[in-house]
Amino acid sequence: MSRVTIREVARHAGVSYQTVSRVINNSPEVAEETRAQVQRTIDALDYHPNAQAVSLSRNRSNIIGVIVDRAGDAFWGPIVDGASQALTKHGRFMLLTETDHLEQPTAIAELLRSRRLDGMILALPLATSLEQVRQLAIERLPLVIIDLQYPIDVDHIAIDNLSGAYAATEHLIQLGHRRIGLICGPDILPVSQSRLEGYRAALSDYGLVYDPELVVPGEFRLASGIVGAEQLLALAKPPTAIFTGDDLMAIGAMRVFAQRGLRVPQDISIIGFDDIEYAQYTHPPLTTIRQPLYRMGYMAGAHICNTIDGTAKQLRVTLMPELIVRESTARLTF
Amino acid sequence: MSRVTIREVARHAGVSYQTVSRVINNSPEVAEETRAQVQRTIDALDYHPNAQAVSLSRNRSNIIGVIVDRAGDAFWGPIVDGASQALTKHGRFMLLTETDHLEQPTAIAELLRSRRLDGMILALPLATSLEQVRQLAIERLPLVIIDLQYPIDVDHIAIDNLSGAYAATEHLIQLGHRRIGLICGPDILPVSQSRLEGYRAALSDYGLVYDPELVVPGEFRLASGIVGAEQLLALAKPPTAIFTGDDLMAIGAMRVFAQRGLRVPQDISIIGFDDIEYAQYTHPPLTTIRQPLYRMGYMAGAHICNTIDGTAKQLRVTLMPELIVRESTARLTF
């Protein structure tokens, strides 16, 4: 670690430390000749400003905190990637904390207390401490929330889950399906509820009755997809198509189909939600509802930076998910 | 943001700032009564030390830099997760940079220049600037490298790729396969070369001849698996089993098999490498060589912290990958 300080550079260059500071910060009020001279000494000594010191005196760190359940997740991963790209593009650094390893309120408090953040991105499906989130906003820390579906007056990027679920259900209906199973997400998540609503709305709009036995609970895990699919197939009148609350459960369901010799999509159709990377890799490739995960992360990152720079104000976005038709859904032929 | 400083707390509590500092840092040389009094004012004023200031004067930031190609990747994700867990457990923060968005040398330099890191974890398959990495070590910045297979004298965690590839090939041979295809990784990656060597070594040990036409190039991408598999199946005498350099290519290959009506594992066996999460989700579940990704990340994180704390010294680890037999490989019956 070079321990060269700004005063040392000044001494070597025969100027004052303030002049060196001016050169570093590209201040115009320095003579060309002096600038060149100082720059030469900076290079020669391999001087680099101490970020801690800069942060302290500027009261700005160029670090954005990102809180996410698990970054290595198929769902959150692309969001983190997007945020990362936006941040580096804006010259910021990303301090990543996963709530998987720390209680969520603790993690937030921990990160905040450190008081070295210029802003914060919360990528969470559920706020265990909504009060704390609200507090963040009050403290006027630039903040963007991703995927947290609460009526909270904070910058956020959300997905219209209801529309997405509606589109998925409608797609199946239009393919001729009448008995459509649903494997839900966890009740506590607002996301799950919206998707259930979308499902019901589509049924209703197309004059189909809502049959509670076609709706089974799940937990956004592969295993839930297996259990859920088995439960649905065990019905006296099993569904001819299944909509799952996320792609992972769709994959689980497909495994059950394969084991029972059911062909997708000839014998049964299936549609997921999210369009995680793996959805392209399933056999057959999974029809699903795409959330633009990477873009959501990118938007959040860019907006945080713009807020800090004063070039952006509010961000209240609800993105429309998109139906991606692959090969796991087909017209009902029997 | 509370803007309460240590001197303000001192003033309110009627003591000196140094005493407050002692209370914060749990110094023993402060009277019980005073401590309580100070603690009360700290709580009352909701005071939290300014991390920037602490970092500056202590010359320590508690931040560890992590550089990775892409954090949201099925391969690197778990590594990042592991590192994250270890770091938070040790009271450190993680500054994450992805080289996907920045040239690798630039990213490293950028992160270093900031001079706010206590250590660095490099999770890379390839060093575009090995010299720079070496430089890092020389500057005595605590550093751990993951997956970078160079004979470089730096703390690292690697995988014995040769043994892994050997085990994979051996597994197929023991199942009776004689014509075993290999879809490689990119030539430039040392990882790929080691795996090719392992493949050849196993063949040789079991008295099988190495047939170059059974070895096709790939790029650790799904598409490579497709192209590679098609190429191998087009041979006059196609292989009865295929070993791919990573799981993603195995998934691609399986898609080709499915399209051609080849059943796995009855008609053809396939084995991957890495054991990414998806490997469990394929149909049938993929036999593969497991790298303990999460654990590698965790080890790196823990070791960095221990190095900083002075409780650890060297780390030169080469982990043994493990053969995970699932359902994509079977005895040759024809």
Next chain:
DNA sequence: GCTATAATCGTGACCGGTCACACAGTTATT
């Protein structure tokens, strides 16, 4: 009663930058 020792607590300098302001030397204005 007087000093040695420990327990508490306070002061000044410092970490390495930035900011506000002062100041000298030129050039332009009246």
Next chain:
DNA sequence: AATAACTGTGTGACCGGTCACGATTATAGC
């Protein structure tokens, strides 16, 4: 020629902590 307005540069204070050392008081030892 005197004043004004720039340019270019330097000085001191400050950001909010920590560290080294010194000062004060209380207790113990002789």
